[in-house]
Amino acid sequence: MFSKYGKDFIKRVGEHYQLFHRHFIHTEAMLSDVEKEMIAAYLSQLNVANYCYSGHSKVATIWE
Secondary structure (H helix, E strand, O other): OOHHHOHHHHHHHHHHHHHHHHHHHOOOOOOOHHHHHHHHHHHHHHOOOHHHHHHHHHHHHHHO
């Protein structure tokens, strides 16, 4: 999907994702676990990552 953008783009996206994940998902936040899963499901859907979307959306539904 991202191959048309080149390796530098993919590397930068990966670095930003790791930073986001480290500070947003693995720290105490004002968001609940359900809200975090909903955000993860939304981002997975935007990325057309159907497997990830399915998992995150099911977890969010279970935790509601």
